[in-house]
Amino acid sequence: MTTQTILPIDRETLAALSQSNNEPAWLSTLRLEALELAGQLELPVVEKQKISRWNLDAYGSYKSSPAIQSLSELPESLQSLVNLEESSNILVQRNSSAVFQKLSAELAAKGVIFTDLNTAIQQHGELVQKYLFTAVKKDENRLAALHAALWNGGVFVYVPKNVDVELPLQAIMLSDDATATFAPHVLIIAESNSRLTYVDNYLSTDGVGLDQAVHNGVVEVFVKPGANVRFASVQHLNATNVTYRRAVVENDGRIEWIIGEMHNGNAVSETMSVLQGNGSSSDMKVICAGTNEQKLSITTKAVHFGKSSDSQMFTRAVMRDAASAIINGITKIEKGSTKANGEQTEKVLMLSPKARGDANPILLIDEDDVTAGHAASVGQVNPEQVYYLMSRGIPKSVAERLIIHGFLAPVISEIPLENVQEQLRSLMERKLGQ
Structure with a gap:
């Protein structure tokens, strides 16, 4: 038995939107293929959460916001997140489009690219096309397909070989119109032996109600041999939130995830490192907080393919009122990844009698010559x-x-x-x- 899926946009409207944004043919085709997949695929299976009951249809419509000339034009609540005098590497998205971006002349001279993804497709189309939707694929589930069809704004970062970006690149993603599609896509490529710190903030204004909007976001990070990427994100949205973050790490590369899931609505997130190369490593640190009757599903995952690869996971959740959280830590060590090491810890702190927490450490090991461990606790x-x-x-x-x-x-x-x-x-x- 199948159920009819009502999509938030039709083919003709999507094609017209892509054309109005002057997108290349390959991207228009990708969007339309993804929309067709969205009508065929099922929702992702989320352990102990019936997300089919969530409001997952309130995508709104594409709304371009006017550009600003200075960070001082930002709402006061956002100005506190940046140093107005020293912020030389910053991008701001408001609802469906970027409204401000700035990259220091020094980094630009070194070949660093830091811009919104729409602009990157116009100026660096072949590079974007090579990587876009190759870590998080459009056919994984209905929500991934919808993101591939509807994404907007977003961030593109490219760091050339041997370049060290000493100061963090910062992005601010603001949703202040519940009727505007808000689905940023972040794509980061760090070439061999480069170094990068990237920080972003996702925020809603109080005018956006919990049941009025959906944020469907994807992050793809590609860490080339010997590169080191530090990715930090704080998300505080009045919306139903779905986020997939994924990094592909090559020989001796390293990814560090630092994630604060501070949403006000129901949320599903998966932060995953694919340790493809020998000597590759991943370090994940995630916190989340739930209040009222929020339902959270927070998953960290590391998949080991490379020899002597190492993954560390550290997740902590605090639940209040009648909020509930499912915290999953998954370490998968594939056959052939000898000398791999995977460690994980999940802890849930409950502040009220009706709060609920479930910590699930999972080890899936197909190789003998490895080390792995896990710890989990739930309590008051x-x-x-x-x-x-x-x-x-x-x-x-x-x-x-x-x-x-x-x-x-x-x-x-x-x-x-x-x-x-x-x-x-x-x-x-x-x-x-x-």
Whole structure:
């Protein structure tokens, strides 16, 4: 038995939109193929979450926002995320399109590309076409296909061989119109022996209601031999959120993920490293917070193909009210990846009796000559820790706040920009009422 899928856009409208954006034929074809797939494929299987009951149809329509000439024109809530005087490498997307971008002359002279993905397709089409939708494929499930059909704005980063980008590249993604399609695609290519730190922020204004919008985003990162990419993201959206992040790491390459999932709506995210090369490595640090009746499914995954590859996963979740979280850590070591090592830890802290957390460490090992380990815990704030702090004159509410801060600090402290660290702390305190 099959059910009819109602798509958020028809072929004619999608083709006209692609033409109005002056997209090349190969991309127009890709979008239309993906839309057809979306009508055939099923939703992804999400463990212990019935996402078919979620609002996954509110994509809205493409709305281009006017460009701004200066960061001082940003809403005040966004200005706090950037240093207006020193921000030389920054991109801002508002709803469906980029409105501001800036790259230092020094990095541009070295061949670094940092622009929105639409512009990159116009100026570097062959390079984009080589990588786009090769890590996260358009035929994986209905949501991946819909993203491939409807994505907009986004970010493209290219770092040439042996180039070290010392200062972080920063992107801000703002959704302040619930009727506008908001589906950024981030594509990063780090050539051999290059180094890059990239930081982005996803935010909604209070005018966007929880059931009014869907964010369907994809991140693809390609780490060439000996390259090192540090990817940090803080997401705080009033929307149903679906995000797939995936990195393909070659010989001696390294990917570091630092993720703060601080949404107000239901959310599914998967952050995955494919350790393709020998000596490749991945380090994932993820935190999330749930309140009210939120339902979260947060998955970290590492797939080992290369010999002597190494993966580390560290996920912490804090649940309040009647929120629930499914935290999955998956380490897959394929046959032939000898000397591989995979370690993971998942911890869930519940702040109220109705909150629920489920930590699932999973090891899938098809090779003998490897090492792997996992740890998981689900529980409430330790009363002995609270008592210890109270015995030293600290009020109970402050003691609990300090414990929560300590629980999340290992991830927050890794955020490469101090003002973004402060944003994440503020979001955490606001969400958890601490």
